[in-house]
Amino acid sequence: xxxxxxxxxxxxxxxxxxxxxxxxxxxxxxxxxxxxxxxxxxxxxxxxxxxxxxxxxxxxxxxxxxxxxxxxxxxxxxxxxxxxxxxxxxxxxxxxxxxxxxxxxxxxxxxxxxxxxxxxxxxxxxxxxxxxxxxxxxxxxxxxxxxxxxxxxxxxxxxxxxxxxxxxxxxxxxxxxxxxxxxxxxxxxxxxxxxxxxxxxxxxxxxxxxxxxxxxxxxxxxxxxxxxxxxxxxxxxxxxxxxxxxxxxxxxxxxxxxxxxxxxxxxxxxxxxxxxxxxxxxxxxxxxxxxxxxxxxxxxxxxxxxxxxxxxxxxxxxxxxxxxxxxxxxxxxxxxxxxxxxxxxxxxxxxxxxxxxxxxxxxxxxxxxxxxx
Numbered sequence: 001x002x003x004x005x006x007x008x009x010x011x012x013x014x015x016x017x018x019x020x021x022x023x024x025x026x027x028x029x030x031x032x033x034x035x036x037x038x039x040x041x042x043x044x045x046x047x048x049x050x051x052x053x054x055x056x057x058x059x060x061x062x063x064x065x066x067x068x069x070x071x072x073x074x075x076x077x078x079x080x081x082x083x084x085x086x087x088x089x090x091x092x093x094x095x096x097x098x099x100x101x102x103x104x105x106x107x108x109x110x111x112x113x114x115x116x117x118x119x120x121x122x123x124x125x126x127x128x129x130x131x132x133x134x135x136x137x138x139x140x141x142x143x144x145x146x147x148x149x150x151x152x153x154x155x156x157x158x159x160x161x162x163x164x165x166x167x168x169x170x171x172x173x174x175x176x177x178x179x180x181x182x183x184x185x186x187x188x189x190x191x192x193x194x195x196x197x198x199x200x201x202x203x204x205x206x207x208x209x210x211x212x213x214x215x216x217x218x219x220x221x222x223x224x225x226x227x228x229x230x231x232x233x234x235x236x237x238x239x240x241x242x243x244x245x246x247x248x249x250x251x252x253x254x255x256x257x258x259x260x261x262x263x264x265x266x267x268x269x270x271x272x273x274x275x276x277x278x279x280x281x282x283x284x285x286x287x288x289x290x291x292x293x294x295x296x297x298x299x300x301x302x303x304x305x306x307x308x309x310x311x312x313x314x315x316x317x318x319x320x321x322x323x324x325x326x327x328x329x330x331x332x333x334x335x336x337x338x339x340x341x342x343x344x345x346x347x348x349x350x351x352x353x354x355x356x357x358x359x360x361x362x363x364x365x366x367x368x369x370x371x372x373x
Contacts, residue, residue: 010242014274018279020219020283028111029118049205054334055190069176070177070179079340095326102356106122109253110329118292135262137325138255146321163342183341194209213335216336220248243277251280
């Protein structure tokens with residue numbers, strides 16, 4: 001049996017991840033793909049286009065993940081999202097806080113990276129606030145609070161928490177076949193919703209949704225197949241190379257902020273290595289910056305006033321805590337997680353919407369004229 005070159009395979013996986021996220025960053029900069037924008041467009045302008053871009057991406061990611069699982073390219077039960085510990089309270093509270101924070105910060109974790117690439121200095125501050133808050137929620141005092149309060153409320157399921165595993169026993173169907181059927185049905189439902197009206201059928205909308213969905217699938221394939229080693233020559237155990245969780249991962253932009261800052265600050269520590277999440281942060285910023293420069297849309301932007309500064313700082317902190325608590329952001333849970341058909345991911349989706357709605361109402365209240373003046 002050939003000995004696997006772990007170092008070479010890891011570098012190849014990281015390079016492939018950087019290229020994929022470079023394309024994603026460029027796409028999101030060019031098309032304006034944004035989950036926060038999707039909610040605000042409905043609230044402010046009654047425009048559903050960006051929500052449909054998001055739903056088109058979700059549908060493609062669900063179908064892609066199901067097909068890859070069915071043909072054996074990846075093992076869905078090794079995903080970060082499909083454990084049998086259902087942290088329902090953490091997911092609800094975390095997703096609402098994240099949704100609220102992303103509105104205050106003018107965008108979610110992925111949009112923050114896109115805005116940095118476009119010259120937005122406010123988003124640099126959000127990046128730092130989010131990254132530090134996330135790190136404290138993973139390993140610091142906020143993490144102790146999270147584990148001893150929200151994470152202590154959970155349901156231990158008898159099976160993994162993805163819908164195919166939960167339903168296979170009651171239906172009598174093989175899990176793999178049921179996953180394919182559910183993936184095709186649920187994914188198609190998202191796609192049909194997005195494509196129901198021809199007004200949405202513009203090149204930009206279709207390109208945004210399709211590309212984002214395919215990039216999510218590509219990262220699953222990289223981490224779950226290309227960078228998977230069935231028997232590490234050093235430990236003789238299976239290993240997923242270049243992932244922070246040690247499991248199969250796709251994109252998320254909360255915890256990788258913390259790992260990126262940790263890698264930068266502890267660079268001389270040889271135990272701090274590049275991972276898919278860390279290079280994804282670099283890829284997103286790079287792709288966005290290239291498009292911004294080529295289209296001459298790059299411009300420096302800073303805070304308007306102290307309240308604007310406070311909103312972005314608080315928003316970043318809420319996203320850091322909320323995203324880690326909810327096990328992902330609108331890309332992590334809302335795309336990567338939902339693509340696995342995980343119960344927790346479907347619970348997080350309405351939480352993001354509710355949090356964003358509450359924040360938009362708050363900002364609307366703040367901007368309303370004071371009749372006493």
